[in-house]
Amino acid sequence: MEKRAILITGGSRGIGRAVALGAAARGWPVALSWHSDRAAADETVEQIVALDGQAVAIRADVAVEGDVVALFEQAEAALGRLDAVVVNAGIVAPSMPLAEMSLDRMRAVIDTNLLGALLCAREAARRLPRPVEEPAAALVLVSSIAAKLGSPYEYVDYAATKGAVDTLTIGLAKELAGQNIRVNAVRPGLIDTAIHASGGRPGRARELAHLVPMQRPGTPEEVAEAILWLAGGAASYASGAILDIGGGR
Numbered sequence: 001m002e003k004r005a006i007l008i009t010g011g012s013r014g015i016g017r018a019v020a021l022g023a024a025a026r027g028w029p030v031a032l033s034w035h036s037d038r039a040a041a042d043e044t045v046e047q048i049v050a051l052d053g054q055a056v057a058i059r060a061d062v063a064v065e066g067d068v069v070a071l072f073e074q075a076e077a078a079l080g081r082l083d084a085v086v087v088n089a090g091i092v093a094p095s096m097p098l099a100e101m102s103l104d105r106m107r108a109v110i111d112t113n114l115l116g117a118l119l120c121a122r123e124a125a126r127r128l129p130r131p132v133e134e135p136a137a138a139l140v141l142v143s144s145i146a147a148k149l150g151s152p153y154e155y156v157d158y159a160a161t162k163g164a165v166d167t168l169t170i171g172l173a174k175e176l177a178g179q180n181i182r183v184n185a186v187r188p189g190l191i192d193t194a195i196h197a198s199g200g201r202p203g204r205a206r207e208l209a210h211l212v213p214m215q216r217p218g219t220p221e222e223v224a225e226a227i228l229w230l231a232g233g234a235a236s237y238a239s240g241a242i243l244d245i246g247g248g249r
């Protein structure tokens with residue numbers, strides 16, 4: 001059976017947790033990062049251990065360079081060489097038009113979603129290269145359908161960071177192909193996680209379901225399937241892909 005050591009940023013809750021549990025179910029050793037909610041991280045690790053899996057939880061703010069370097073060092077110390085990295089940690093902020101947004105709010109969204117993605121992708125670029133005779137390493141970035149919808153009146157700042165993540169994916173796939181690293185992105189649509197509560201609208205996924213052609217929110221597990229496919233050897237010729245998991249949106 002294929003065994004891929006995987007690091008998932010923001011792997012303690014939501015989509016990241018579903019990726020962590022799915023990876024463990026495939027027999028992959030897991031390192032997951034968390035930022036403020038230790039209890040959620042511990043619970044995810046406990047669930048993996050209960051499945052006879054291997055998991056380690058590491059605290060790191062993805063917007064802080066030293067934290068990101070330490071995260072990768074600790075993940076490698078626990079699991080050995082990493083085969084796959086999922087750049088998943090992200091935040092939204094309360095819904096409002098751009099005209100009402102403060103600098104602090106925009107900076108927080110950009111720091112976590114864009115600078116954080118760049119720092120984590122840079123660390124992956126430094127550590128994942130391997131000879132072409134070996135199975136490729138994989139970097140999977142979690143973008144959003146917001147990158148193509150723009151999220152007007154809700155969070156155009158968030159949507160702009162995800163558009164940048166798409167562009168990063170396209171460029172980095174070309175830059176790292178020669179080092180045997182595949183780089184891809186997944187764009188989730190409306191997914192039922194606590195991210196909406198953190199943006200002040202706990203019921204958002206259900207309230208907006210009528211805008212989705214499939215007429216329902218997606219689950220974290222449905223997104224995780226796509227991420228895990230891109231992270232695994234079955235996606236051996238996929239690079240530079242941006243895969244929408246949005247129920248037709």
Ligand code: NAP
Nearest residue numbers: 010014015034035036037061062089090144188191193195
């Ligand atoms: P979530 O349930 O709110 O989980 C967010 C995760 O990111 C948590 O593990 C959190 O850790 C971590 N995190 C937040 N800020 C961080 C920071 N500064 N440094 C390190 N980790 C941090 O969110 P989700 O819905 O699963 O979203 C995961 C990804 O999918 C995000 O990139 C999001 O933009 C994207 N996405 C989500 C949806 C959706 O509808 N849910 C749609 C499209 C795209 P703590 O809890 O410890 O703070």
